[in-house]
Amino acid sequence: MKNFFGRIGNGFRNFMIGRYGSDDLGRFLMGILLILIVASFIFRNPILQGVIWVLFLYIYFRMLSRNYAKRAAENDWYLRKTEKVRRFIRIRQRRFADRKTYKHFTCPGCGQDIRVPKGKGHVRISCPKCHNTFEKTV
Ligand SMILES: [Zn+2]
Structure with missing residues (x-):
């Protein structure tokens, strides 16, 4: 059984070779996706369901993409746009940690x-x- 899971692990690693994988933008979108999924249990809305599917497909499209330069450029754009917010959160976390x-x-x-x-x-x-x-x- 251990060998079986080992083979799956290797298969997955081989599959991901040359593919973009995860980055800051991907993790951010994944967080949004989880929030929307929780929201969809509360508000049963077909538009929300559609948004969840589009976001889900976009996240996986980015992770499995072989166009490294374009995905990296998207991530850079995200990091630039959120620089101030991320800095604000980082400072608050540090202030709290050594208060x-x-x-x-x-x-x-x-x-x-x-x-x-x-x-x-x-x-x-x-x-x-x-x-x-x-x-x-x-
Ligand atoms: Zn100064």
Whole structure:
């Protein structure tokens, strides 16, 4: 039985050779797809069902595509369009992760996220990006 699954695994690997596979855009669309599938259990709507099928086929078309350059260009476009949102989420996650040891500030000059160890009292902060200075209590 182990050999059987091993053969399936090898077959799948061989099948995927030269194909594009998964990327950030693919994972994002997969997330949207899952949300729509859950929504379709609540709202039984034929248009929603259609959208789910089109999205499903598009996700698999991209994964199985052999046109690597075009799929990579689509992914680059997605990454550029979502840069600000992804940066916002990344900063929030980091702020939450080290909330006990660091205090975060946004530079009034350039908007850079700056973290300062907590408990240092009143400090003068110099922005590493634009060298603007401002004072805060941490
Ligand atoms: Zn700055």
